[in-house]
Ligand code: SF4
């Protein structure tokens with residue numbers, strides 16, 4: 754059965770391991786080339802929030818905004834990017850209401866989580882996991 758990435762940030766210490774692991778999949782070791790971003794929540798609790806593709810299964814706004822066909826719905830939720838069809842217009846970025854897509858100037862394309870689960874394997878605190886999708 755198809756799976757998508759989910760998280761429980763209670764145990765997150767903000768180590769950024771997940772982000773750096775994700776960026777290596779694109780040949781970098783840099784937060785700017787990661788599909789997952791960990792941010793501080795602010796306040797005295799010092800908790801962290803995870804910004805990553807929610808793996809939409811319907812009303813996929815990034816896909817609808819892309820007019821070149823560079824984004825395709827992924828089985829199990831979310832989208833897959835065809836780099837060859839992407840013209841870098843950034844319409845997908847503004848269309849995602851949770852801000853899960855950002856643009857990498859180094860790669861000259863948007864960075865979108867493809868729900869591969871690699872980051873989940875490396876989180877030292879088991880904050881990330883893959884969930885089966887009906
Ligand atoms: S990038 Fe945003 S709009 Fe696109 S599938 Fe992920 S959460 Fe949904």
Ligand code: SF4
Pocket residue numbers: 818819820821822823824834838839840841842843844845846863
């Ligand atoms: S930046 Fe690429 S993937 Fe995003 S909407 Fe434009 S062509 Fe589509």
Ligand code: SF4
Pocket residue numbers: 758774775776778787788789805865866867868869870871872873
């Ligand atoms: S599931 Fe894969 S593509 Fe998505 S953030 Fe984790 S490593 Fe990156």
